[in-house]
Amino acid sequence: MKLNSQYLFRQYAYVNGEWIVGSSGRQEAVYDPADDTILGHITLLDPAQIGSAVTAADDAFRQWRAKRADQRAEILQNWYQQLHDHRSDLAQLLVREQGKPLSEAEGEVDYAASFIRWFAEEARRTNGENMPSHIPGALLGTAKEPVGVAALITPWNFPLAMITRKAAAALAAGCTVLVKPANETPFSALALAELAERAGFPAGVFNVITGDPAETSAQLCAEPRIKALSFTGSTRVGKLLLKQCASTVKRVSLELGGNAPFIIAPDVSPEEAADAVIAAKFQTSGQDCLAANRILVHESIYNAFLETFAGRVRDLVVGKGSNPRTDVGPLIHRAAVDKANAIVEDAVRLGARLIHGDQSLAPGANYFMPTLLSDITPEMKVWREENFAPVAGVSAYRTDEEAIAQANDTEYGLAAYLWTHDQKRIWRYIRELEYGMVAVNSVKMTGPCVPFGGIKHSGLGREGGKTGIDEYLNTKYFCLGNVGQPS
Ligand code: NAD
Numbered sequence: 001m002k003l004n005s006q007y008l009f010r011q012y013a014y015v016n017g018e019w020i021v022g023s024s025g026r027q028e029a030v031y032d033p034a035d036d037t038i039l040g041h042i043t044l045l046d047p048a049q050i051g052s053a054v055t056a057a058d059d060a061f062r063q064w065r066a067k068r069a070d071q072r073a074e075i076l077q078n079w080y081q082q083l084h085d086h087r088s089d090l091a092q093l094l095v096r097e098q099g100k101p102l103s104e105a106e107g108e109v110d111y112a113a114s115f116i117r118w119f120a121e122e123a124r125r126t127n128g129e130n131m132p133s134h135i136p137g138a139l140l141g142t143a144k145e146p147v148g149v150a151a152l153i154t155p156w157n158f159p160l161a162m163i164t165r166k167a168a169a170a171l172a173a174g175c176t177v178l179v180k181p182a183n184e185t186p187f188s189a190l191a192l193a194e195l196a197e198r199a200g201f202p203a204g205v206f207n208v209i210t211g212d213p214a215e216t217s218a219q220l221c222a223e224p225r226i227k228a229l230s231f232t233g234s235t236r237v238g239k240l241l242l243k244q245c246a247s248t249v250k251r252v253s254l255e256l257g258g259n260a261p262f263i264i265a266p267d268v269s270p271e272e273a274a275d276a277v278i279a280a281k282f283q284t285s286g287q288d289c290l291a292a293n294r295i296l297v298h299e300s301i302y303n304a305f306l307e308t309f310a311g312r313v314r315d316l317v318v319g320k321g322s323n324p325r326t327d328v329g330p331l332i333h334r335a336a337v338d339k340a341n342a343i344v345e346d347a348v349r350l351g352a353r354l355i356h357g358d359q360s361l362a363p364g365a366n367y368f369m370p371t372l373l374s375d376i377t378p379e380m381k382v383w384r385e386e387n388f389a390p391v392a393g394v395s396a397y398r399t400d401e402e403a404i405a406q407a408n409d410t411e412y413g414l415a416a417y418l419w420t421h422d423q424k425r426i427w428r429y430i431r432e433l434e435y436g437m438v439a440v441n442s443v444k445m446t447g448p449c450v451p452f453g454g455i456k457h458s459g460l461g462r463e464g465g466k467t468g469i470d471e472y473l474n475t476k477y478f479c480l481g482n483v484g485q486p487s
Helices: 045-066 071-083 089-096 102-125 160-171 187-197 214-223 234-243 271-285 298-313 334-350 400-407 423-431 470-473
Strands: 013-014 016-021 025-033 038-043 139-146 148-153 177-180 205-207 226-232 251-255 259-263 294-300 353-356 371-374 391-397 415-419 438-439 473-480
Touching: 013 045, 013 187, 013 470, 038 187, 038 214, 045 139, 045 148, 045 177, 045 205, 045 214, 071 089, 071 102, 071 160, 089 102, 089 187, 089 214, 102 470, 139 160, 148 160, 148 214, 160 177, 160 187, 160 371, 160 470, 177 187, 187 205, 187 423, 214 226, 214 234, 226 234, 234 251, 251 470, 259 271, 259 400, 271 294, 271 298, 271 415, 294 298, 294 400, 298 353, 298 371, 298 391, 298 423, 334 353, 334 371, 334 391, 391 400, 400 423, 415 423, 423 438, 470 473
Parallel strands: 148 177, 148 226, 177 205, 226 251, 259 294, 259 415, 294 391, 371 391, 415 438
Antiparallel strands: 013 016, 013 205, 025 038, 139 473, 353 371
């Protein structure tokens, strides 16, 4: 792969400040989802090498936690600058290994960098507190301490940002980290390691390990020297890792799947609603945990919305991410296309209308043409499962009660969207939607300053915002007896 700064393209793992290869020589190819050409290879580390990586991170923890917060903040700030200076190459890497359009890739680089800057600032604010004492003559307080080595396991849909949202918080808190990226998109993670080294992180503080996903993750979960596990990925794997962490009672944060409803109230124009749903559904080709999965439209505007929305869907340009005209890039691999096909077939079999989405027009094996299904119902997979594809399922509702019940009719609880200009309705929905995040009249909702996360089967804990760093901090309570009464 050709980059302006070729040193960003690494095909090794990064452990204790060194680029290493797996001792057994095993490696795995990484493909460009646009055309299935091989981009490069990752090395698969053996269990003993992963054990050594944990030792390195554990040793480095002692020095890293001992640094002053402003010293850690300065290195994080350098890292932010490195991302900023290499924006174009990082975006290129994302386009090639993930498939997303260039403008979205540039957006992801900025988004990823924003977490580093935010947590560089938050590093100085991990304050404890004092409380009025119930014990005569005592002084009571708390101190915040880094939990220790953190393992960070990340998905392929946002290969940079899902790492920095975790790593910047952990590093700011004083933890050291082992990042295990998705094998589909390892090169962004390895570029981050190169930039971390250039930013001045001491050896062992930021490590990227590549290996067999299930084996490596199981080892990290069972490892007693790892004190926190933060995972972003599917609910299925998240539940498995939660179980695997039980034996070592780790701090666990999980950012899992979503099944976002997008509710359109009767007071909204079909044009306004259609533009918003296009933005909420098709970014990253629908492979986004925040993607609108079920579009619930008031019956009074249902047909008008469908007609307008179908026109917008038809206009979407499908192609390689490197083409500046592309709106919808490829899916990550063929299995994702098969899953999307199965979801559409299931919906049609159970009575949905396929309004748009002729798959014979797909420009390659990993592409899925934007698809519009109307009249979807709760028995269908398109309603129950996160489709993670450019498939929009639409359904009509009659009353607010019905819309809220339908929106909440899922095991997931990550994000929900509401489009309305009716104030009373806004407050009611914010109260009654069972989701960790609710966006009203806005598609954009994430950013470094907000607590991102879900409820129900969508996860545990929050990333970003004031609370994001707490996932990596222990609260130590202290009681100083006999300090005397204030005079
Ligand atoms: P995934 O669960 O298949 O993989 C996520 C990570 O887990 C990868 O690094 C993978 O290698 C690793 N892994 C660990 N143990 C594994 C095992 N036993 N089997 C397979 N992989 C294992 O998820 P994905 O397909 O990479 O990502 C898509 C999912 O991530 C979607 O469900 C999406 O909603 C979710 N996601 C959630 C958020 C959020 O913030 N809530 C953000 C992005 C993606």
